[in-house]
Amino acid sequence: MVSRTVNLILRSIEFVFILIIMGLIGNVIAMAFAGNPALINYDMFVAAFAMLSLFYLILVAFNDSFMGHPIFPVIVDLLNCIFLFCAAVAMAAELEVHSCSNNTYTLHNHLTNGAHDREGRCREEQAATAFLWFAWATWMVSLFFSILDARSGGVNLRGPVRSRGARPAMSQV
Incomplete structure:
Protein backbone atom coordinates (compact mmCIF):
# COMPACT_ATOMS: atom_id res chain seq x y z
CA MET A 1 0.00 0.00 0.00
CA VAL A 2 1.31 3.42 -0.92
CA SER A 3 1.88 5.84 1.90
CA ARG A 4 -1.05 8.14 2.58
CA THR A 5 1.37 11.09 2.68
CA VAL A 6 2.76 10.32 -0.79
CA ASN A 7 -0.75 9.95 -2.17
CA LEU A 8 -1.90 13.24 -0.65
CA ILE A 9 1.18 15.07 -1.94
CA LEU A 10 0.56 13.75 -5.47
CA ARG A 11 -3.12 14.70 -5.31
CA SER A 12 -2.20 18.17 -4.03
CA ILE A 13 0.24 18.71 -6.89
CA GLU A 14 -2.42 17.54 -9.36
CA PHE A 15 -4.92 19.92 -7.78
CA VAL A 16 -2.55 22.87 -8.22
CA PHE A 17 -1.79 21.95 -11.85
CA ILE A 18 -5.47 21.48 -12.71
CA LEU A 19 -6.38 24.74 -10.97
CA ILE A 20 -3.74 26.58 -13.04
CA ILE A 21 -4.99 24.93 -16.25
CA MET A 22 -8.56 25.82 -15.39
CA GLY A 23 -7.58 29.43 -14.74
CA LEU A 24 -5.56 29.77 -17.94
CA ILE A 25 -8.17 28.16 -20.18
CA GLY A 26 -10.94 30.09 -18.42
CA ASN A 27 -9.14 33.33 -19.18
CA VAL A 28 -8.64 32.28 -22.82
CA ILE A 29 -12.39 31.65 -23.04
CA ALA A 30 -13.15 34.98 -21.36
CA MET A 31 -10.87 36.90 -23.78
CA ALA A 32 -12.64 35.57 -26.87
CA PHE A 33 -14.84 37.92 -28.85
CA ALA A 34 -15.81 35.49 -31.61
CA GLY A 35 -16.27 32.15 -29.88
CA ASN A 36 -13.71 29.50 -29.10
CA PRO A 37 -12.39 26.50 -31.02
CA ALA A 38 -13.59 23.09 -29.88
CA LEU A 39 -10.12 22.29 -28.55
CA ILE A 40 -10.33 25.12 -26.00
CA ASN A 41 -13.72 23.84 -24.85
CA TYR A 42 -12.30 20.31 -24.63
CA ASP A 43 -9.42 21.57 -22.49
CA MET A 44 -11.92 23.15 -20.11
CA PHE A 45 -13.88 19.88 -20.01
CA VAL A 46 -10.69 17.99 -19.15
CA ALA A 47 -9.87 20.45 -16.37
CA ALA A 48 -13.40 20.26 -14.95
CA PHE A 49 -13.44 16.45 -15.13
CA ALA A 50 -10.04 16.27 -13.44
CA MET A 51 -11.14 18.67 -10.70
CA LEU A 52 -14.30 16.65 -10.01
CA SER A 53 -12.21 13.48 -10.01
CA LEU A 54 -9.84 15.01 -7.50
CA PHE A 55 -12.67 15.66 -5.06
CA TYR A 56 -13.30 11.90 -4.99
CA LEU A 57 -9.63 10.89 -5.10
CA ILE A 58 -8.60 13.22 -2.27
CA LEU A 59 -11.39 11.78 -0.10
CA VAL A 60 -10.11 8.29 -0.91
CA ALA A 61 -6.57 9.38 -0.01
CA PHE A 62 -7.78 10.52 3.41
CA ASN A 63 -10.01 7.52 4.13
CA ASP A 64 -10.20 4.24 2.22
CA SER A 65 -13.83 3.73 3.20
CA PHE A 66 -14.84 6.29 0.53
CA MET A 67 -13.30 4.09 -2.18
CA GLY A 68 -16.26 1.81 -2.80
CA PHE A 83 -8.04 12.85 -21.32
CA LEU A 84 -4.98 14.87 -20.26
CA PHE A 85 -2.74 13.16 -22.81
CA CYS A 86 -5.21 13.85 -25.62
CA ALA A 87 -5.60 17.49 -24.56
CA ALA A 88 -1.84 18.04 -24.27
CA VAL A 89 -1.07 16.45 -27.64
CA ALA A 90 -3.88 18.31 -29.40
CA MET A 91 -2.89 21.69 -27.95
CA ALA A 92 0.78 21.17 -28.81
CA ALA A 93 -0.10 20.09 -32.34
CA GLU A 94 -2.52 22.94 -32.99
CA LEU A 95 -0.35 25.66 -31.47
CA GLU A 96 2.74 24.41 -33.28
CA VAL A 97 6.01 25.97 -32.14
CA HIS A 98 6.05 29.63 -32.99
CA SER A 99 6.81 32.87 -31.24
CA CYS A 100 3.78 34.57 -29.75
CA SER A 101 5.36 37.88 -30.80
CA ASN A 102 4.95 36.88 -34.46
CA ASN A 103 1.86 38.83 -35.54
CA THR A 104 1.35 36.77 -38.70
CA TYR A 105 1.34 33.53 -36.71
CA THR A 106 -1.13 34.74 -34.10
CA LEU A 107 -3.41 36.15 -36.78
CA HIS A 108 -3.58 32.93 -38.83
CA ASN A 109 -3.63 30.31 -36.05
CA HIS A 110 -7.23 29.47 -35.19
CA LEU A 111 -6.40 29.02 -31.48
CA THR A 112 -4.63 32.33 -31.01
CA ASN A 113 -6.89 34.38 -33.24
CA GLY A 114 -10.17 35.42 -31.67
CA ALA A 115 -9.09 37.90 -29.01
CA HIS A 116 -7.98 41.50 -29.07
CA ASP A 117 -4.75 40.53 -27.27
CA ARG A 118 -3.61 37.68 -29.51
CA GLU A 119 -0.11 37.60 -28.04
CA GLY A 120 -1.46 37.24 -24.49
CA ARG A 121 -3.90 34.55 -25.60
CA CYS A 122 -1.05 32.69 -27.32
CA ARG A 123 1.13 32.82 -24.20
CA GLU A 124 -1.72 31.57 -22.00
CA GLU A 125 -2.36 28.69 -24.40
CA GLN A 126 1.32 27.76 -24.40
CA ALA A 127 1.39 27.86 -20.60
CA ALA A 128 -1.77 25.73 -20.46
CA THR A 129 -0.12 23.21 -22.79
CA ALA A 130 2.92 22.97 -20.51
CA PHE A 131 0.74 22.48 -17.43
CA LEU A 132 -1.33 19.85 -19.26
CA TRP A 133 1.88 17.89 -19.73
CA PHE A 134 2.89 18.38 -16.08
CA ALA A 135 -0.56 17.25 -14.93
CA TRP A 136 -0.41 14.22 -17.22
CA ALA A 137 2.98 13.21 -15.79
CA THR A 138 1.80 13.48 -12.18
CA TRP A 139 -1.39 11.61 -13.03
CA MET A 140 0.65 8.79 -14.57
CA VAL A 141 2.52 8.43 -11.28
CA SER A 142 -0.80 8.39 -9.44
CA LEU A 143 -2.12 5.74 -11.84
CA PHE A 144 0.91 3.57 -11.08
CA PHE A 145 0.30 3.90 -7.33
CA SER A 146 -3.43 3.28 -7.76
CA ILE A 147 -2.69 0.04 -9.59
CA LEU A 148 -0.33 -1.00 -6.79
CA ASP A 149 -3.01 -0.19 -4.21
CA ALA A 150 -5.69 -2.08 -6.15
CA ARG A 151 -3.49 -5.17 -6.46
CA SER A 152 -2.76 -5.14 -2.74
CA GLY A 153 -6.49 -4.65 -2.10
CA GLY A 154 -7.40 -7.95 -3.72
CA VAL A 155 -8.37 -6.81 -7.21
CA ASN A 156 -7.41 -9.34 -9.87
CA LEU A 157 -6.10 -7.23 -12.74
CA ARG A 158 -4.92 -10.23 -14.78
CA GLY A 159 -8.28 -11.45 -16.04
CA PRO A 160 -9.90 -14.84 -15.67
CA VAL A 161 -7.76 -17.85 -14.84
CA ARG A 162 -8.03 -20.74 -17.29
CA SER A 163 -8.38 -24.17 -15.78
CA ARG A 164 -5.86 -26.78 -16.85
CA GLY A 165 -8.18 -29.73 -16.76
CA ALA A 166 -10.54 -31.14 -14.23
CA ARG A 167 -9.76 -30.77 -10.56
CA PRO A 168 -9.88 -33.87 -8.41
CA ALA A 169 -13.03 -34.57 -6.48
CA MET A 170 -12.94 -35.27 -2.74
CA SER A 171 -13.28 -39.00 -3.34
CA GLN A 172 -10.06 -38.99 -5.38
CA VAL A 173 -7.98 -37.28 -2.72
Missing part, protein backbone atom coordinates in the same frame (compact mmCIF):
# COMPACT_ATOMS: atom_id res chain seq x y z
CA HIS A 69 -14.23 -0.72 -4.75
CA PRO A 70 -10.43 -0.77 -5.17
CA ILE A 71 -10.73 -0.57 -8.97
CA PHE A 72 -12.57 2.80 -8.95
CA PRO A 73 -9.46 4.97 -8.33
CA VAL A 74 -7.64 3.05 -11.08
CA ILE A 75 -10.45 3.73 -13.55
CA VAL A 76 -10.67 7.42 -12.62
CA ASP A 77 -6.88 7.84 -12.84
CA LEU A 78 -6.79 6.03 -16.18
CA LEU A 79 -9.55 8.23 -17.63
CA ASN A 80 -7.75 11.36 -16.48
CA CYS A 81 -4.46 10.13 -17.98
CA ILE A 82 -6.17 9.52 -21.32
